[in-house]
Amino acid sequence: MSKNIPEKVSNRLTLYHSIMVEYIEAGIETISSPQIAQRLGIDDSQVRKDFKLLNNAGKCRVGYMVKELKDSIEKTLGFSKTKDAFIVGSGHLGLALAKYDSFNSYGLNILALFDNDPQKIDIQVNNKQIFHISKLPNLVQRLGVEIAILTVPRQAAQQVADFLIESNIKYIWNFTPAVLKVPPTVKVWNENLMGSFLQFACKDIE
Amino acid sequence: MSKNIPEKVSNRLTLYHSIMVEYIEAGIETISSPQIAQRLGIDDSQVRKDFKLLNNAGKCRVGYMVKELKDSIEKTLGFSKTKDAFIVGSGHLGLALAKYDSFNSYGLNILALFDNDPQKIDIQVNNKQIFHISKLPNLVQRLGVEIAILTVPRQAAQQVADFLIESNIKYIWNFTPAVLKVPPTVKVWNENLMGSFLQFACKDIE
DNA sequence: ATTAAATCGTGATTTTTTTCTTGATTTAGT
DNA sequence: ACTAAATCAAGAAAAAAATCACGATTTAAT
Numbered sequence: 070m071s072k073n074i075p076e077k078v079s080n081r082l083t084l085y086h087s088i089m090v091e092y093i094e095a096g097i098e099t100i101s102s103p104q105i106a107q108r109l110g111i112d113d114s115q116v117r118k119d120f121k122l123l124n125n126a127g128k129c130r131v132g133y134m135v136k137e138l139k140d141s142i143e144k145t146l147g148f149s150k151t152k153d154a155f156i157v158g159s160g161h162l163g164l165a166l167a168k169y170d171s172f173n174s175y176g177l178n179i180l181a182l183f184d185n186d187p188q189k190i191d192i193q194v195n196n197k198q199i200f201h202i203s204k205l206p207n208l209v210q211r212l213g214v215e216i217a218i219l220t221v222p223r224q225a226a227q228q229v230a231d232f233l234i235e236s237n238i239k240y241i242w243n244f245t246p247a248v249l250k251v252p253p254t255v256k257v258w259n260e261n262l263m264g265s266f267l268q269f270a271c272k273d274i275e
Numbered sequence: 276m277s278k279n280i281p282e283k284v285s286n287r288l289t290l291y292h293s294i295m296v297e298y299i300e301a302g303i304e305t306i307s308s309p310q311i312a313q314r315l316g317i318d319d320s321q322v323r324k325d326f327k328l329l330n331n332a333g334k335c336r337v338g339y340m341v342k343e344l345k346d347s348i349e350k351t352l353g354f355s356k357t358k359d360a361f362i363v364g365s366g367h368l369g370l371a372l373a374k375y376d377s378f379n380s381y382g383l384n385i386l387a388l389f390d391n392d393p394q395k396i397d398i399q400v401n402n403k404q405i406f407h408i409s410k411l412p413n414l415v416q417r418l419g420v421e422i423a424i425l426t427v428p429r430q431a432a433q434q435v436a437d438f439l440i441e442s443n444i445k446y447i448w449n450f451t452p453a454v455l456k457v458p459p460t461v462k463v464w465n466e467n468l469m470g471s472f473l474q475f476a477c478k479d480i481e
Numbered sequence: 482a483t484t485a486a487a488t489c490g491t492g493a494t495t496t497t498t499t500t501c502t503t504g505a506t507t508t509a510g511t
Numbered sequence: 512a513c514t515a516a517a518t519c520a521a522g523a524a525a526a527a528a529a530t531c532a533c534g535a536t537t538t539a540a541t
Contacts, residue, residue, distance in 0.1 A: 079474035080467055087454045101518065108454060112500055117519065129519045130507040146473045165371035171452060175469045216476065242472060246293045246377060248314060258475040261286055263381045266448060267352045268285035269464040270422065307488065318530055335489045336537040
């Protein structure tokens with residue numbers, strides 16, 4: 070783990086992982102690189118190169134063991150390392166993410182949500198409580214949480230981010246369209262929903 | 276438009292766009308490549324190369340006109356081209372996306388939602404109606420919709436995708452973790468939430 | 482007017498990523 | 512056993528992306 074896997078590779082690995090899950094459900098034990106490549110529309114040597122990173126040898130004329138591949142991907146991407154996180158902003162998106170149980174299988178554990186709207190406080194969402202944002206610094210410290218998932222409105226994003234940083238949050242997964250200003254000690258991942266989609270949609274929709 | 280802008284560039288362009296919006300709100304009229312580069316942690320020549328694609332000349336010692344840049348980005352990424360879409364799957368994520376008004380400013384227009392749960396039918400979400408999935412083929416044809424946003428559970432994903440394809444949907448924005456099998460005439464964009472995040476989160480969280 | 486600093490534009494360089502190629506290996510069929 | 516087809520492995524080549532470097536230009540300061 071932490072071999073500093075490039076983003077593109079990590080992306081492909083999760084796609085491979087989904088295919089492995091599907092194959093296991095279907096009771097298929099081996100899979101070949103051309104099979105995977107065709108499914109994803111990429112080159113089969115690309116797939117083999119990626120698997121090389123996992124130190125997972127295949128067998129000529131047969132392919133790779135599905136179960137082993139799945140395990141290596143999980144190990145490499147750290148699915149089993151639990152990563153605690155808070156969702157900050159309990160609007161539609163925040164609530165949807167709180168209810169999105171798939172996060173758990175990737176090791177992302179949502180502990181609680183926050184909002185500044187008094188109406189939302191103390192509501193339970195998928196067994197997670199919504200707290201007033203003022204409670205955040207204390208909970209960050211007590212629970213040692215380093216990751217915040219930011220789902221507040223764009224206008225509030227920077228201000229809330231500043232507050233998170235003050236509260237000692239180290240990683241911000243930014244679902245807002247704002248480009249946050251942060252010190253170098255804090256890492257931001259911009260989840261740029263539209264960016265990639267526009268590319269996809271505009272390539273040939275004229 | 277459709278200069279076949281690489282995904283990475285398109286991603287950066289949306290980030291630049293957000294910064295432009297911020298600058299306009301702040302009443303700042305010019306912006307320089309080092310300013311932007313520092314904000315995003317990238318090289319300033321990279322920013323200039325990207326702007327080169329927009330045919331938007333800067334001025335030495337001054338920078339670029341914020342308003343012009345914003346307009347060029349919008350034109351290049353096709354914000355003004357309305358792209359109609361259906362949301363298929365009215366669970367938490369589908370509903371959250373239906374309520375996510377930012378889509379509109381990028382030209383993505385959600386016309387309606389679909390589900391197979393009779394309890395959800397006819398509910399209005401952000402002025403969009405939820406229809407039974409059986410109504411989809413007809414509406415695709417009548418409204419000429421080509422894009423579907425797939426937010427059903429993983430187990431149902433392939434089956435629903437097959438139905439969409441039969442119904443003549445051409446672009447699937449796939450929010451499920453399933454890797455869909457589609458014919459070459461249909462394009463899938465996998466919104467791989469966890470893929471990129473894992474990379475971000477695991478790089479130094481050990 | 483002169484100088485210094487900031488910035489653009491762009492060609493060259495480097496790095497990264499992808500694709501191509503070839504040889505070795507394994508399996509299945511004859 | 513022999514042959515043919517599928518597949519992996521790994522190095523070479525090509526393509527794409529990012530960074531570097533430097534001359535030209537503009538502005539501000541002296």
